[in-house]
Amino acid sequence: MNKSIVLIFLFFFLTGSILAQNKSVKIIGKIIESTYKLPIEYATIALIDKTSNEAISGTITAADGTFNIKTDNHNIYLEISFMGYTSLTLNNLDFTKNKIDLKTIVLNEDIQSLNEVLVRAETSRTEFKLDKRVFNVGKDLSSTGASAMEILNNVPSVNVNIEGEISLRGSQGVQILINGKPSVLASAENNALGSITADMIEKIEVITNPSAKYDAEGTSGIINIVLKKSEKKGLNGSATLNVGDPKSNSFGLSLNKRTEKFNLFSQIGIGIRRFPDYLESINQDLTNNTTIKSEGESIFDEKFSNFLLGADYHLNERNIFTLTGSYAFEVEDRNSETYFIQLDDSNTLTDSWRRDEITEAKNPKIRYELQYKKDFKRHKDQNLLFSALGSSFRKDESSEFQNRTITGTSDDFQQRTRTDYTLADYTFKLDYTHPFLEKYTIETGSQYVINDVSNDFAVSDLINSVWVNNPDFTNIFDFDQRVLGIYTTVAYEGDIWGLKLGLRLEDTNLETLLETTNERNTNNYTNLFPSAHTSYKINDNFSLQAGYSRRIRRPGLRELNPFSNIRNNFSITTGNPDLLPEYTNSYELTSIHKIGKASLNFSLYNRYTVDVVERIATFENNISTRRPENVGTNSTTGFEMNGKYAPTNWFSLTGDFNINFFNRKGEFEGTSFDFKGERWTTQLTSKFKLPSDIDLEISGDYRSKFITVQNEVGENIFADIGIRKKILKGKTILNLSVRDLFASRIDKTTTNQPDFFLFSSRQRGRFITFGISYSFGKGEAMEFSGQRRR
Structure with a gap:
């Protein structure tokens, strides 16, 4: 309680200084290009101070070319610019009214200096909306050769651990969306998010308190990955080539053809890469004082190819059809060699053996979407949007395991596994937006999501030269979920000021079936999810935002499936078909400051979650088994601060600091799990513009240690560096990135219970990638390159 009071006092102390300004004036308009009169998306509108000739604010145009910006400063002029077009300056603005309507503004193509457009107000890496924060991806030099997972790891408030689990402000209850919709590409069940290469991403939206318009899934919020779709007229494209160590070689090609009626876009990628793992574990029986230790190395090789093709058809000015499809195919090979030793109560070696694994897998992925958008003449923001999305994933995997005795009396033995995994997702969505009375908007819609998953898993033991099926580890598990919202x-x-209120109703029907034993579980429930958001602008330099939402996190296949693999048969993770969903009430208060050449944002937040899912470890015969259970409640109160400081045009500094205090209460099987804890993270990135058109970026991250119901997760500190060099007037870009520069990122987890002790450690090591990107037509060279990392 005392810590919460300190945080509240700190918040209001930092936001207490408010200065009066001139009356606020709204400036609106629409930017189009001169040839086909098409709207220009992402054109920059900069507000320039007439006295200092420095940009004091700015915005970018929406997909329809419109923009909307407010200012209290009347001593300004506007500068409008977009790459490949002549910049336009607008002076003598009339500030006598509350709104300045600039109507339609036409930009002319600048053939002579296509890549030398002056942008006085660079698009901010972070933009604040009423209910979300937007992070523009291309600003990060260290994204070269990075995957979508690694880009997420550079976003403030977001953390991706080495297992690929994504958390937001310390909570893993995150819903990942692609272009605002669920997708197999964002599924955590098969690490499919890695199929999205960095050059495909336009921006990432972090929504810590989503409005009722969004799917209620995700107790800590939503991360929406918005993919690029170029609409420059004519034939445009760019190609990337990457090489790296460990082996990380890939080629990507992006093409776009824009006419008056059609916009055709495609992307192709092929490559091969390698991901090493260094693993350690300790299982200690504190009752008998026996110990099993393991240490080993795993090499994961992957060959991949992906192809995306899409088209927009402009039926007329107000009706657009979009059809997209993508196909990806991966071939995976994993080889591991792990050494085990067993010690008795006197710490004397009694047995030792080596366990080898050879795994092969093939993963085809298909995704397709039909979208229809209708704009209305009555108002530029009135529209109807329908989309139908389908996606499927399949994994055909086989593994062979062999134990070879080094010392002791244990016999050698062999095992093998087979996995046939299929996933099919379908999402149907209808949204309608209706503005009225100039400042009011109603949004309404519905969504129907179908998730069908089947996991056919079998384990066989070699007995007397005959493969015998092991019924204890063999099953067919079916997962069928329907959600109507x-x-x-x-x-x-x-x-x-602004205010947004919403209410969402979701009806969930879930059924699981364990075919081998005919065990069926059903769980049907209907919930209401209210939301509220408000913002208040004191002046151009200071504003406040507040939000509330109720969320749900439904257990997925991996948490429900009661069987697991046998990669390490002394450390087993299994599921729980009786698991219930988590529910969270989330509150947030944010202040946004602009102080000279710095922008600062402070947030206080609280999340209260019931039926919290925690993995509980049990221990028997030196084997640890972790199973998810619903264990009590969790109240988290936190403070977050992030900002940017750019004292000169050649140097900028961005940072993020987040600390939260949590209070866990719960009981499981007669054991109390009440405890309190805290965790904090910080990130600092510095960018330098050097001579000869060279950019340098250095970033550092620190994640503190923290405790869970049974575990202590170790601290982590690591650094990334990126260098970029533009040549040929920006048509070609050279990128060099080093991730985990000092190879210091090691994930460690310790479980210290009265009758057993567990320890595990995993390290990936340093990744170095060099990439070259070339653009042709009116395309832009990619400032980062397409790769992914598991």
Whole structure:
């Protein structure tokens, strides 16, 4: 309680200084290009101070070319720019009214200096909206050769551990969306998010308190990955080539053809890469004082190819059809060699053996989507959007394990496994937006999501030269989930303050079936999810935001499936078909400051979660088994601060600091799990513009240790570095990135219980990647390159 009071006092102390300004004026308009009169998306509108000639604020145009910006400073002029077009300056603005409508503004193509457009107000890496934060990906030099997972790891408030588990402000209850919709590409069940290469990503939206418009899934919020889709007229494209150590070689090609009626876009990628793992574990029986230790190395090789093809058809000015499809195919090979030793109660070696693994897998992925958007003449923001999305994933995997005795009397033995995994997702979504009375907007819509998964897993033991099926580890597990959602939001957005209220109803029908034993579980429930968001602008330099939402996290296949693999048969993770969903009430208060050449943002937040899912470890015969259980409640109160400081045009500093205090209460099988703890993370990135058109970026991350119901997760500190060199007027870009520069990122987990002790450690090591990107037509060279990392 005392810590919460300190945080609240700190928040209001930092946000207490408010200065009066001139009356706020809204400036609106629409930017189009001169040839086909098409709207220009992402054109920059900079507000320049007439006295200092420095940019004091700015914005970018939406997909329809429109922009909307507010200012209290009347001593300004506008500068409008976009790559490949002549910049336009607008002086003598009329500030006598509350709104300045610049109507339609036409930009002319600049053939002579296509890649030398002056952008006075660079698009901010972080943009704050009423209910979300937007991070523009291309600003990070260290993204060269990075995957979508690694890009997420550079986003403030987001953490991706070495297992690929994503957390937001310390909670793993995150819903990952692609272009605002669920997708197999974002599924955590098969690490499919790695199929998204860095050059495909436009921006990442972090929504810690989503409105009722969004799927209620994800107790800590939503991360929406927005993919690029170029609409430059004519034939445009760019190609990337990457080489790296460990082996990380890939080639990517992006093409776009824009005409008056059609926009065709495609992406192709092929490559091969290697991911080493260094693993250690300790299982100690504190009752008998026996110990099993393991140490080994695993090499994961992957060959991949992916192809994406899509088209927009502009039926007329107000009706657009979009059809996209993608196919990816991966071939995986994993070889591992792990050494085990067993010690008795006097710490004397009694047995030792080596366990080898050879695994092969093939993974085809298909994704397709049909989208229809209708704009209405009545208002530029009135629209109807329908989308139908389908995706499928399949894994055909086989593994062979062999134990070879080094010392002791144990016999050699062999095992093998087979996995046939299929996943099919379908999402149907209808959204309607209706503005009225100039400052009010109603949004309503529905969504129906179908998830069908089947996991056919078999284990066989070699007995007397005959492979015998092991029924204890063999099963066919089916997962069938249907979720229907209906929502309505009402919003008021004035010049000074805004308010958005929403309510969402979701009906869930879940059925699981264990075919081998005919065990069927059903769970049907209907919930209401309210949301509320408000913002208040004091002046151009200071504003406040507040939000509330109720969320749900439904257990997935991996948590429900009661069987698991046998990669390490002394450390087993299994599922729980009786698991219930988590529910969270989330509150947040944020202040946004602009102080000279710095921007700072402070947030206080609280999350209260019931039926919290925790993995509980049990121990028997030196074997640890972790199984998810619903264990009590969790209240988390936190403070977050992030900002950017750019004192000169050649240097900028961005940082993020997040600390939270949690209070866990719960009981499981007669054991109390009440405890309190804290964790904090910080990230600092510095960028330098050097001579000869060279950019340098250095970033450092620190994640503190923290405790869970049974575990202590170790601290982590690591650094990344990136260098970029533009040549040929920006048409070609050379990138060099080093991730985990000092090879210091090691994930360690310790479990210290009265009758057993567990320890595990995993390290990936340093990754170095060099990439070259070339653009042709009116395309832009990619400032990062396409790769992924598991």
